[in-house]
Amino acid sequence: MTLHHVVDGPADAPVLLLGGSLGSDVSLWAAPARALSERYRVVRFDHRGHGRSPVPPGVWDVADLGRDVLALLDHLGVARAHYAGLSLGGMVGMWLAAHAPERVDRLALVCTAAFLPPAKGWLDRAAAVRAGGLASIADAVLARWFTPGFDPGPAPRAMLLGTPADGYAACCEAIAAMDLRADLPRIAAPTLVIAAADDLAIPPALGAEIAATVPGARFAVVPGAAHLAALQRPDAVTDLFARHLAGEVVGDAAAVPTATRHAAGMAVRRAVLGDAHVDRAVADTDAFTADFQDLITRYAWGEVWTRDGLGRRERSLITLAMLATLRSGEFAVHVRAALRNGVTPEEISEVLLQVAIYAGVPAANAAFAVARRTLAATGEETEPT
Ligand SMILES: O=C(O)CC1=CCC(=O)O1
DSSP: OOOOEEEESOTTSOEEEEEOOTTOOGGGGHHHHHHHTTTSEEEEEOOTTSTTSOOOSSOOOHHHHHHHHHHHHHHHTOSOEEEEEETHHHHHHHHHHHHOGGGEEEEEEESOOSBOOOHHHHHHHHHHHHHHOGGGTHHHHHHHHSOTTOOOOSHHHHHHHTSOHHHHHHHHHHHHHOBOGGGGGGOOSOEEEEEETTOSSSOHHHHHHHHHHSTTOEEEEETTOOSOHHHHSHHHHHHHHHHHHTTOOOSOTTHHHHHHHHHHHHHHHHHHHOHHHHHHHHHHOOTTTHHHHHHIIIIIIIIITTOSSSOHHHHHHHHHHHHHHTTOTTHHHHHHHHHHTTOOHHHHHHHHHHHHHHTOHHHHHHHHHHHHHHHHHTTOOOSOO
16 A cells, blocks of 8 residues: 655755644645745655545554555655644554664654543544544544634635544544553654644643654644644744755753653553543543643652652642641542542541541541542451451
8 A cells, every 4th residue: 555645846855744633635735845945855744544545344543554655655755755734643652663663763742642642532432433434523523723813715625524524533543542651751853842832632731742752752733723733823833844844953951840740640640540531531531620630740740749759659648638637629539539549448547537637537537438439439348457
């Protein structure tokens, strides 16, 4: 299978591959290709199941999409190329740089993530598209492609609606199954990660996590753009590509420590609260709560829960006492977290006795009730045996 592709620029120039997002085709890159083809042989391609590329039967994963790109390079007789990809295209770029490092020169990753839970959201979207076609999700997708008030004209909707439903759905399923986080430290290509300031589909924090984990990566944020930054701010994206490909040090290394805290916080938050809880919190995040979620992950989880001075078990005991005293709705979540951190039901009971003495019997009484229900739901024994 050969991916549909469009080539611009001199035959003897260095090759730049451009891979697009879910629901896009080669037209996504028309403006950057026009500018960059003065210096590069720009090869824009449609992922399988997209644009004019074939839609192979069956399921596939991001590795299959990456192998399609390697086959395209072979078809073109190109040993090594620069690669830039947006969203799904960036996911393919991370896979390529980690699994075929000899084929990737410089790498640019735009509005993308190495891991994009919850899987259920992607599987639900795939099912909706298989049942009702792209029209059934078009308004929701377009609302996140551009910032409110930006008029992209009719072309992006037509591009999305022109995507084969089976191809789109299979790529949603590939994203549901994707976890490239372990690949990131292996990427040796000089990497520029670009996020869009107003991207609600893949917020800048996820790009920052990539930049924090890929050795030596730089991070830049394009203002005034949402997810399809290549269409909304082609000038800014093209400028960053051009400078990065020319070897200029582009972007902000200072953003990386913040990203590191976010990545570390997210890892601890997942270990303590569980993937299901964190996936729900991430999925519920919107423009109103995004900054708060970022603060919690970076500060509570990335700065305090990660400190060495106390173990997670001790932090859980203290947290239970405080949440019980405050009669917080988060108490049940932290009962489950405490079990994960090695606290026993007997110790939870001791904590609540202490709460009764120092914070008051009513607070302890309410917490005992919640703790008992929560422990029963997790299958923990609460009666003396
Ligand atoms: O369509 C979206 O919601 C955003 C997105 C994720 C991967 C991709 O290519 O687009």
